[in-house]
Amino acid sequence: MINRQLLHPESIVVIGGSNNVHKPGGAIVRNIINGGYKGVLRIVNPKEDEVQGVKAFHDISELPPTDLAILVIPSHMCPETVDRLAEDKGVKAFIIISAGFGEETKEGAKLEQHILDTCERHGAALIGPNCIGLLNSWHHSVFTKPIPTLHEKGVDFISGSGATAVFILESAVTKGLPFNSVWSIGNGKQIGIEDVLQYMDENFDPEKDSHVKLLYIENVSNPDKLLFHASSLIRKGCRIAAIKAGSSESGSRAASSHTGAIASSDSAVEALFRKAGIVRCFSREELTTVGCIFTLPPLTGRNFAIVTHAGGPGVMLTDALSKGGLNVPKIEGPDADELKSLLFPGASVANPIDILATGTPEHLGIAIDYCENKFKDIDAIFVIFGTPGLVQLYEAYDVLHKKILECKKPIFPILPCLHTAGPEVAEFLKKGHVNFSDEVTLATALTQIMKTPKPASPEIELFGVDIPRIREIIAGIKEDGYIAPELVHQIFECAGIPMVPEMVSDSKGELTAFADKVGYPVVAKVVGPVHKSDVGGVALNIMSAEHLEMEFDRMMKIEGAKAIMVQKMIKGxxxxxxxxxxxxxxxxxxxxxxxxxxxxxxxxxxxxxxxxxxxxxxxxxxxxxxxxxxxxxxxxxxxxxxxxxxxxxxxxxxxxxxxxxxxxxxxxxxxxxxxxxxxxxxxxxx
Amino acid sequence: MINRQLLHPESIVVIGGSNNVHKPGGAIVRNIINGGYKGVLRIVNPKEDEVQGVKAFHDISELPPTDLAILVIPSHMCPETVDRLAEDKGVKAFIIISAGFGEETKEGAKLEQHILDTCERHGAALIGPNCIGLLNSWHHSVFTKPIPTLHEKGVDFISGSGATAVFILESAVTKGLPFNSVWSIGNGKQIGIEDVLQYMDENFDPEKDSHVKLLYIENVSNPDKLLFHASSLIRKGCRIAAIKAGSSESGSRAASSHTGAIASSDSAVEALFRKAGIVRCFSREELTTVGCIFTLPPLTGRNFAIVTHAGGPGVMLTDALSKGGLNVPKIEGPDADELKSLLFPGASVANPIDILATGTPEHLGIAIDYCENKFKDIDAIFVIFGTPGLVQLYEAYDVLHKKILECKKPIFPILPCLHTAGPEVAEFLKKGHVNFSDEVTLATALTQIMKTPKPASPEIELFGVDIPRIREIIAGIKEDGYIAPELVHQIFECAGIPMVPEMVSDSKGELTAFADKVGYPVVAKVVGPVHKSDVGGVALNIMSAEHLEMEFDRMMKIEGAKAIMVQKMIKGxxxxxxxxxxxxxxxxxxxxxxxxxxxxxxxxxxxxxxxxxxxxxxxxxxxxxxxxxxxxxxxxxxxxxxxxxxxxxxxxxxxxxxxxxxxxxxxxxxxxxxxxxxxxxxxxxx
Structure with missing residues (x-):
């Protein structure tokens, strides 16, 4: 149960907060302080009077009532601590960083269960145990680095693994991807990935809330819930991408050994994601690239213009887009000619629009303006702009910055020179932009987004499916295993699924009468043996009653034969x-x-x-x-x-x-x- | 013609060298100086007496004889300058940076041709025009940044585009990929990509030379030469990867507009690369990742161990390897148990070997040792090691450094924390290592390498193919277009390709006699109309002479019918x-x-x-x-x-x-x- 005390605590106590920033207990205090937390921060540490400038209590008993408690103490001490905090100090939210619970031993699982029970009894929220914490713009309650750029419209990121979350943040930071919140659910004893989504869905405020959710999932513990809230959020205008690790058999072994969770079959995950409209990613790089794309205005079509001052990357980008079914339409006509006349001789405007290596920031601006205002076919603009080191790019990137703010069409910045133009790229990111340093990685991520369908309708098509009668038939079946053909027939009839007319019988007379009624040719199959054709139990194209009788006699002699099925023979x-x-x-x-x-x-x-x-x-x-x-x-x-x-x-x-x-x-x-x-x-x- | 003067000039003159490092003429002088060039550097600049501390000549006439001349002056001045340098100053190698030649105008093409003629006459090497230059460990004759780490066993990189070369170097630098040489061929008027490969092949010294070649190709101008020398180099132990941009139709348009070269059909390129054994890449990221893999010892098998201190990336890596047909075999048995006992409780050794987030540098070393010495199934080792920011990684990366030097099995370092552990990663790279920051990008590149076949045998299978007779038949054909069926038959006979017996004739008697001889059933087809079946010109399953005669009469009435072909009807x-x-x-x-x-x-x-x-x-x-x-x-x-x-x-x-x-x-x-x-x-x- 996610509550105000977890998201926006007026007071936080770190149990086990310390001066040693090389340990989680010290690092988390440092992060909360550096994050400019505006509530009251308290520390409990029996050995210190002050921790990183904050007064330390020696015992919980000394604490005033507090909203959120973060535990960074040995696992065996956690249950009692949680009890005391919940009972005596009115703590309504817990983040348990400590490991050594259900992920390791059976005893640990018991400790975890005790904590959960206490939280449930007191209506308290519980993140973890065994996690890196929770980070939002109000409080940076994680012990890890890097701390990404925070922005209320940035990404909400929910991760099933703390270490992986850290590595995903590393990949995000270099791209300038801003975050609104980072959730590491750890063992997810009370709050799992699905629960966070549920909360976001049920409390969604389209004005204030972030519209981008990224998930790193090791185990889909509640597929229905994930489907329901993910597709609901997407219908409300959100965009969701996720990695589900463990898609291969060996990968699943790794996931199991890591989280103790049983990995779900991958085709089920694939189908679930498609149904929900979740963009599936397979790497940290891909997830953060998709996240960056999600922070730009949504695409309204598949036609892209490429404005570049270097030919090669434009060509590679075009190749990758084409491979993904996206278009780089030829640009021609009077407007194109006009644009060409405004660029240096030798520039090309056919798309890619190559403003040449010598192209100026002004040329860049003009080319973008033409794509935005004149070329009606174009839905979005890629800008590739680097440098061989002759000039600084502050001016060019400032033009890009302004155009991104001005233009209605999404502009994708591809700034490849992270080394030579490092400071310029950094300044550009500081203005709130993202950067795609490799054009093909971007195109691949875009393709992945464009091929993800919208969430499927949640309504079930019931028309003409007689559920009560089907339930009755199923209820009547006493034995597990393959059910009798006539029951299959009955069930399909109730569902309105047409089957070819057939009769199962051990009476030759009944079968020939049936065949006469439906008309020849018919097919005869032995009932009983599983692999019918292997034992000669299938006869096609039977043209007469005589022929059918002969086949009947022959097949009834097959070992295991119980009856014969006769079907009208159809073609197709x-x-x-x-x-x-x-x-x-x-x-x-x-x-x-x-x-x-x-x-x-x-x-x-x-x-x-x-x-x-x-x-x-x-x-x-x-x-x-x-x-x-x-x-x-x-x-x-x-x-x-x-x-x-x-x-x-x-x-x-x-x-x-x-x-x-x-x-x-x-x-x-x-x-x-x-x-x-x-x-x-x-x-x-x- | 690549010569000593180009590769190892005792003296270099920069024509148009200047003090302005924001222009190519100044930047190239700076790079040559900063690169520690040990020969004699000269400058020609009519307006300066000294350029960046180097004496400047005001006119070419004042120059002493010089090996290599680099031209950074307007294109129209180049031909005369080249003439004077070649004729009067014994210059035997030219690098022409200047643009404004064949890539822009017809006049430019003439200038270029003049320069080539002069070079050919004097036996001089010519790089360019319209390029960024040539960089090797002896002289840094490029005007661009970044300058990568140089190492004699590093990559030889040959690029058909200067700007793209710069961006590829950017992508290489962050990975620590070392280079031996960078060739930007520009318009490739004399020396194209194929020529550089030819030189490397013909002068290959397995002891001294680099074994890794990376190519960025916009146009395969001489496929046979590329095939011959690339496969020859690969047979000598080299490893080659290449991007051929312009694989899509729209991409080809972009390539044409950019280089003025006609793009080759992509399936031909694909086939050529496979035949040569060149690993095909589609992005800068992929090319430099493959390049990094090539600097490690070659793989001897498909079985990988993953040593990681974080579960998630291990799982994603396993998924990606499995998708590419590579194995992460389960590790078990007494050695595995022993390893487990040496790690922290909770560690997993089943592969991925998860030494836990708390795993020490010592644990890392032990796990690698077990993979190297005890687990016989394992062909190579991935090491994933980052940090949530609690401790510095110098010690861990030093262990990794030592193990890479010690171990026979290739070790792939995956160090994801470029932000939090930036300095540690930088120091690790300085020791001469590469880094793969994203495990899935690495796995994808590995897959691409593993699925590239060895170079095909260059010998032609001539046995039983009668080339002289085939040439005779072809020579006898006077008209372009589809050739007569009987000629097809003859050609196939000469090549030993079995065809079903057939006869073409407008004589009913001849055809029935033929059918009697080969035996019924036969097929009859009209000769003349192209789309035979559309006009009723095909009859199958003809069982008798009578039936054949009837079909003959019917088909000869079809418009355009010249004769009838009768074939023995076969099945399959x-x-x-x-x-x-x-x-x-x-x-x-x-x-x-x-x-x-x-x-x-x-x-x-x-x-x-x-x-x-x-x-x-x-x-x-x-x-x-x-x-x-x-x-x-x-x-x-x-x-x-x-x-x-x-x-x-x-x-x-x-x-x-x-x-x-x-x-x-x-x-x-x-x-x-x-x-x-x-x-x-x-x-x-x-």
């Missing part, structure tokens, strides 16, 4: 839909073309149930083989709308049947008019 | 081979599965003719759909060896027939035993 291209239940996340739904497309090419896309129509279409259209569904030269397409509908209906069904652990519809047969499930398997586990 | 999976002639590069050969694999999935791989068997196999195996060729569960594979053979034979044929501009074999039909070309088209242009 093979499609595939699969689903897998991921604990805590829910069902991951996969779609793609069947056969080699799934098995060899692994050309599938995934989403997290429940899925909206928009999501289903986006899944289908992101397939590499989408052109086949759409129809290529000379080949008719498949009914995409019906395919999407089945994906949506299935995902709705799954949302209400967490007992379904695995589901495959393979194949569905599709043509221009229809998409029909031919074979489906459902495995449940209660 | 469709494969595809295509080739395209790229001016200067030669033929790009493409291969893949036919049909949707080429058309929809664009699943093709490419190589540059002539191709070795190794290259052909590598092309086939890099297909996404390779499993289909190899054979998947229940499906037999195709004859990969014969497919490779056809690719090799075709590529040999193409090497001797530059008149062939386009060639398609689509489809080839393949099964376990045979691969046979069914339909092929060849377009020639003389």
């Amino acid at each position: 291209k093979e499609l595939f839909i699969g689903a897998k239940y991921e604990p805590r996340f829910g069902h991951i739904v996969l779609c793609g073309l069947g056969g080699i497309f799934v098995e060899v090419l692994k050309d599938v896309s995934s989403g997290l149930a429940p899925l909206s129509y928009d999501e289903a279409y986006s899944m289908i259209r992101s397939l590499r083989a989408y052109k086949i569904i759409k129809g290529t030269r000379g080949q008719k397409g498949l009914n995409e709308q019906k395919y999407a509908e089945i994906i949506v209906r299935l995902s709705t069904l799954l949302r209400f049947t967490t007992e379904i652990k695995e589901l495959d519809i393979n194949p569905l047969l599709a043509d221009e008019d229809n998409v029909t499930a031919v074979d489906a398997r459902i495995r449940i586990e209660k | 999976k469709e494969l595809f081979i295509g080739a395209k002639y790229e001016p200067r590069f030669g033929h790009i050969v493409l291969c893949g599965l036919g049909g949707i694999f080429v058309e929809v999935l664009k699943d093709v791989s490419s190589g540059l003719a002539p191709l070795s068997y190794d290259e052909a196999y590598s092309m086939i195996r890099s297909l996404r759909a390779y499993k289909i060729i190899k054979g998947t569960r229940g499906q037999k594979g195709l004859n990969e060896q014969k497919y490779a053979e056809i690719i090799v034979r075709l590529s040999t044929l193409l090497r001797f027939t530059t008149e062939i501009k386009e060639l398609d074999i689509n489809p080839l039909l393949a099964d376990e035993d045979n691969v046979t070309a069914v339909d092929a088209r060849i377009r020639i242009e003389k």
Whole structure:
């Protein structure tokens, strides 16, 4: 429970605050003092009378009531200290820096639990244990460096790892990225990443609050909560990017060994992020670059102008943007000619706009003005400006500074000369700007942002899905495992998913009667053995009752045969839909073309149930083989709308049947008019 | 022609050298002086008696004979100056900094040509015009900053753009990357990137010379030369990485507008780099990161240990390595347990080896020692070591320094705290090390290196390809365009590429006799119309002479029908081979599965003719759909060896027939035993 005492304490006590700034207890006091904390700072240290100029109490008993307590003492002393502070001193917020809790031993976990219980009983907030603290513009309660530039519209950064937070801040500082708050949740005993997001969402003030959130996540402990509040914040105008470390199998091993948390399956994370509209990043460099982009005005389109005084970086930037599906449109016409006439001979305005190495600050300003006012196609402007060391760049960067303030279109500064023009870049950053020193890193981050969809609609498409009846069927199933084909049929019928007509029976007469009714050709499959084709249990293209009878007799002799299924044989291209239940996340739904497309090419896309129509279409259209569904030269397409509908209906069904652990519809047969499930398997586990 | 006077001049004269270090003429004099040039430095400046402490001559006539002249005067004055210096003063090397030549105007191109003619006549070397100069450990003849750390085993860097070279050096300097030489070729009028490589190759001294070459290329002007010398250097133990800017269509536009050079098609560049074994990079950041990796001992395997004192970066690094197909193998067993016992409680040794935030320099040393000596599976070691600002890192980085010198396995230092531990990192770099501040950027660069093949064999597979006869056939063709099917047949026969038996004739009798001979079923196709199937000009599965006669009569009535082709009908999976002639590069050969694999999935791989068997196999195996060729569960594979053979034979044929501009074999039909070309088209242009 995040409260005022945590965010804006009138008084802070550091239990274990010391004079040794080479230890956390001293460093955190130094940071709070250097951060200009305007409330009352108190220290408890049995051995000192004064710590860094602040009076030190020798014992908690001497303390006046205090809002926030920061504990930097051995873990075994923490529970009692928290008890006394909460009970006697009215402390309503705790930041526990100390390590040696649940992340290390079972005894530590008990200490942690005791602290949590006390906090819950007293309605107190708890950050940590095992963290670097909390930093905002009011109080710098972290023991680490660097302290980034702070700005109320800067980034809110929430990290699942303290050390990683420090390294991310290092990467941010050189870019000039400003922060509004830094949260290191440590073991997250009470307040996890999701809880911080929830607080920000529920208390969001669009005027005052920062619109940019960066997350470093090692374990998604509450996927639903993350999804709900992240997408809610994004809908309110926020922009969120996150690293979820542990995306590979070996990476997950590392994450587990590090945090003691069980890593979530990566495809679930991927699907969750897409559903929420969170931009996924894979490195500190990428996260802070995306963060810097987020501090600029949002992009309204995909067309970029590049103003540069060096050709090469302009070309590399153009290449990287094109690779990411972004455009550097050719600029031509009278306005372009006019611009050219205002630059030095040899300058190029076709885009990249190359003002030449000798281009002046004035040229830079003019080129930006033309992009802002005259070139209507252009949505945003990159400016590449460095120096070979002949002149200082203060003037040029001042022009850039003014244009960034003036222009409506976002301007991305790419200032590569961190060495030769170090002081000029530093002054530019001091004015509140960010800098992208490598143009391709910037383009890659932009691509990552542009390909992240908007948050999906949170509403579930219920139309025509008979949930009560489905629940009844599931409830009636007594045994775990693959359920009977006729139950699959019933469930699909309730969900409005068309299946090819079929009958399962051990009576030859019943089956031939069924075949007569639906019409030949039919398919016969043995029921019982799992790998039917391996045992000769599948016969296609049966054209007559006689033929069917013969196959019936043959198949019933196969070991394990219980009955025969007869299906109407239909034609079409093979499609595939699969689903897998991921604990805590829910069902991951996969779609793609069947056969080699799934098995060899692994050309599938995934989403997290429940899925909206928009999501289903986006899944289908992101397939590499989408052109086949759409129809290529000379080949008719498949009914995409019906395919999407089945994906949506299935995902709705799954949302209400967490007992379904695995589901495959393979194949569905599709043509221009229809998409029909031919074979489906459902495995449940209660 | 690169000579001693250019590389190691006993005397240098700067024509236009000045006191104004804010202009190139002054800055280059400053750099030469600050670089501790040990030869004789002279200045020509009509207005000064002394320039930066060096006596200035007022006119060239006063100069003693000099080895190298650097011109920093207006372009129109250069030709005469070069004439006088070459003729009267025995100057044997020129660096022309001045711009305003062929890159700007036709008049400029003439000036440039005059200078080249003079240089050629006098056997003089010429760098530029329009460049930043040449920098090596003997003389710093560039006008730009930064000047990187110089080391005889550092990088040789050759750049097609001066400004970009400066920005690349900026990116290198922060990483500590040392240089042996920096070449900015400018307009490359005499000495281009390829020529520098040729010189390095032909004069390579494995003891003394640097083994690392980095290239920034805007235009591959001589692909054969680049291929020959780059692969030769790599075979001698060098490691080469390059950016070729202008890989996208818009990027090429930018490159053209910038350098006046026609950009090469990107797939040709890609194929050339792979053939040569050049690691392709796409950004300054990536190029300098690869350069840093190249300064470390070469990797002998793909198994990495990560020693870290922070969990998060270890996890992100593991993820990125796994994504690139590199391994972070689990470490366990008695040695691992022993290591664990030497670290603080809570440390993890499973790999990543997490020595904890509180881990000491001693722990770091121990963990590295175990990776070096005990864990036999490990090929290289990453060390992630930063600080939250409590202690200084001099001691830890000194341990790292010593271990890098001691250990045989490459150690990659990842020191992220450039801000908080700036001075410590700087001191570490001063000891001659490099630093990778972002672990994922490092992993991505490593991946790029590991996936670059070795240089291909330069020998052409001639066995069984009848070049003289093929030349005869080509010589006999009088008209440009698609050549007649029977000529395609003849050419393929000479190259030993099996084609399905076929006959083209306008005689019904001849065709039925042919069909009787090869056996039914056969296929009939109209000859004349280009899009045969669109006009009903293809009939499959013809089972009898009668049926064939009927189709003959029908097809001969199609507009444009000249004859009918009858082919034996064979079965198999469709494969595809295509080739395209790229001016200067030669033929790009493409291969893949036919049909949707080429058309929809664009699943093709490419190589540059002539191709070795190794290259052909590598092309086939890099297909996404390779499993289909190899054979998947229940499906037999195709004859990969014969497919490779056809690719090799075709590529040999193409090497001797530059008149062939386009060639398609689509489809080839393949099964376990045979691969046979069914339909092929060849377009020639003389």
